[in-house]
Amino acid sequence: MKYAFVTSILIFLSVFTVQGQINKKVLFIGNSYTGVNNLPLLVQNIAIDMGDVLVYDSNTPGGYRFMNHATHTTTLNKINAQAWDYVVLQAQSQETSWSNAQMQTELYPYAAALSNAIRTNNECTQPMFYMTWGRENGDSSNCGNAPWVCTYEGMDDAIKNTYNFMAADNEAEVAPVGAVWRYLRTHYPTIDLYAADGSHPSLEGSYAAACVFYTMIYKKDPLGITWNSSLSSLDADRIKMATKNIVFDQIPTWDFTVNPAKADYSEVINGDQITFTNTSDDFDSLLWDFGDGNTSTDLHPIHSYGAVGDYNISLTVYKCGKWDTMVKTVSIVQLTNKNALLEQIEIYPNPVKDKLSISLNSTYYNILLELYDLSGKLMLTTKHKQGKDLKADMSHLSSGIYLMKLSTEKHTFVSKILKK
Numbered sequence: 001m002k003y004a005f006v007t008s009i010l011i012f013l014s015v016f017t018v019q020g021q022i023n024k025k026v027l028f029i030g031n032s033y034t035g036v037n038n039l040p041l042l043v044q045n046i047a048i049d050m051g052d053v054l055v056y057d058s059n060t061p062g063g064y065r066f067m068n069h070a071t072h073t074t075t076l077n078k079i080n081a082q083a084w085d086y087v088v089l090q091a092q093s094q095e096t097s098w099s100n101a102q103m104q105t106e107l108y109p110y111a112a113a114l115s116n117a118i119r120t121n122n123e124c125t126q127p128m129f130y131m132t133w134g135r136e137n138g139d140s141s142n143c144g145n146a147p148w149v150c151t152y153e154g155m156d157d158a159i160k161n162t163y164n165f166m167a168a169d170n171e172a173e174v175a176p177v178g179a180v181w182r183y184l185r186t187h188y189p190t191i192d193l194y195a196a197d198g199s200h201p202s203l204e205g206s207y208a209a210a211c212v213f214y215t216m217i218y219k220k221d222p223l224g225i226t227w228n229s230s231l232s233s234l235d236a237d238r239i240k241m242a243t244k245n246i247v248f249d250q251i252p253t254w255d256f257t258v259n260p261a262k263a264d265y266s267e268v269i270n271g272d273q274i275t276f277t278n279t280s281d282d283f284d285s286l287l288w289d290f291g292d293g294n295t296s297t298d299l300h301p302i303h304s305y306g307a308v309g310d311y312n313i314s315l316t317v318y319k320c321g322k323w324d325t326m327v328k329t330v331s332i333v334q335l336t337n338k339n340a341l342l343e344q345i346e347i348y349p350n351p352v353k354d355k356l357s358i359s360l361n362s363t364y365y366n367i368l369l370e371l372y373d374l375s376g377k378l379m380l381t382t383k384h385k386q387g388k389d390l391k392a393d394m395s396h397l398s399s400g401i402y403l404m405k406l407s408t409e410k411h412t413f414v415s416k417i418l419k420k
Contacts, residue, residue, distance in 0.1 A: 021051055024217050027078055028058035029069055029114070030090025033132055035060035036200050042210035042229065043217070049227035052218055057081070065092040066110035076117060083122040086217055088175065089114055090130035093199060094139060097149050097158040108166065115170040124320035126173055126257065128216065130209075131163040133178035136198035156182060167256040174254040175216045176247060177209040183242045184208065191235050204239070207231055211243040221248050261319035263326040266376050268405065270412040271336030272305045274313075275403060277374050280324075283317035300374055300401065302416070305332045345406065351418035354395040356404075363388045364408040371417070372403045394419055 024047070028040045040056045047054040059075050061068070066089070069075045079087060095107050115127045134156030139149040148154040160178055167174045181193050193205035201209060207229050211222045222243040228236035247254065261283040268275045278286065278299050288296040290303050291311035305311065309332060316325040346359040358369070367387055371380040371394070379397060384390060392404075399419050406413045 021053060022218050022220075023053040023055070024085045025055045025082065026086045026088060026217060027081075027084050028056060028060065028088045028090070029075055029078075030058075030060050030088065030130060031064040031092060032060065032062045032200060033093055034058065034088070034090050034130065035062075036195070037203055037206035039206050039209055039213070042206055043213045045227055045229070046210055046214045046225055047218070049225055050214070050218070050220060052220075054217075060090075063092060065095055066107060066114060070110040070113040070117075075114075079114075079117050080121045084118075084125045086126050086128045086173075087114075087118045088128050088130050088213070089172075090132065093132055093135075094142060094149075096132070096162040097134070097139065097146065097155045098142070099146060103162065107162075108169065111166045112170060115172060126320075127167075127170060128173045128175055128213075129163045129167045129170075130213075131174050131176045131178045132159055133181045133193075134159060136194045152185075164256075167254075171256055171258045173216060173257060175209075175212050176254050177212045180208050180212055180239075180242050180246045181205065183246050184239065187242070188235075188238050191238065203229065204231060204235060207236065208239045208243070211239055212247055215243055215247045216251070216254065219248075219251060257322070259319075259322045259324055261317040261322060261324045263315050263317045263324040265315050265326060267313075267328075267330070268403070268414055269330060269332070270414055271334055272308075272332050273302065273336065273414065274305075274330070275302045275414045276300055276313075276315075277372075277376055277403070278315065279375060280315065280317045280326075283319045283324075285318045287316045287318075289314045289316075300403075300416070302414070304336075306335075308332050308335060345413055347404070347415055347417070350415075351420045352394055353420045354393065356392040356394055356417065358390040358392070358404075358406065360388050360390075366409050368405075368407040370405045370407075371397075372405065374401055374403070 028034050040058050044054040044056060057078055059078055089111065091107065095103070118125050118127050134152040136152060138151045138155050143150040148158055156178055163174055184191055184193060191204050192202055193208065195202050211225065215222045222240045225240055262281040264279045266277045266279060276288070280286070286297060288301055291313050292305060294303065296303070310329055311332065312327055312329050314325055314327045316323050348357050363386055365386045367384040367390065369382045369390060369392060370378060371392065373379050379402065380392060382392065397419050402417045402419060404415050404417045
């Protein structure tokens, strides 16, 4: 056998169907920045327009901070209400631009507490931080204590850095609404994103936020959106293009999640038959592709090939909408007379409790009998100068599946053994 290459492919995007309906359940936690113009409903309307389904709930009391939500009965009850796909976390509009020392005590611990509560309810629910924006002309009320918030640019930079930090710290995603606003302010200043107070979003601002959330939740190109709310087609199209440029084309930039699944496997090749041992970590489903048009969802499959040649064999493991793939290329250099091999060996009892018996059709020489557990560890080995009827004492082994490898001068045989 030979290995041409071994590669590990990590894919960090959620599993989704490019064509067809996608169903998502999202809880929005925040304050009036989320509540005004009913942002969740705007996202739902876009989802409907795109042929998708959004089931949502929200809790958005005015002025609420993360520290309020982290102990708020309504918030915690809504988090625990069902297995959400995403829970959106929006902080108070100013607290993400404060000094690092102040945020270390008043913000970050509560962002972590909320993220932990979300994953305690369901390990596959993803927190998504709602990156807001700098106030239209900066934050004059805090300018004396934090000079960087005196301007929109300075405040917006601080908010962006804070949300990215919280997402990275909590292995979450970001909905970069503030970044899209920044692009629109720079390229299309005639689109008024702010309400009259220079802080809350106008309908245009909320529509931009809705485009961002749809793109991050469904991982679809926003240029396909045809629902414009009551915006002009020109403004709506500019907002969609900005969302594509900043969000859809850069999704990995806003995804700080960690892929839990890690694919790995080993194999034993005997003629045209390969016995696979899956040694992957933290997965809940899998798919083998043997490179010859055949696939399997068995944990530890055995596969036979019908022709010599090189085969790309992949194992993909899945967890929480993410996946990891390991690919190896192996060469089958000879075909085996399977009927002859099967006639030469009888294994009983299987399942076995204590003694395993192996009967051959004639006397063979230089026989090596090996038993491996599914991690590939050698658990038992015996050598026989010659023999026809062999015994293996498995009484000391734990219950489970083992791989028996029997090698003679002319043949190698591998079989699964179940120990009771």
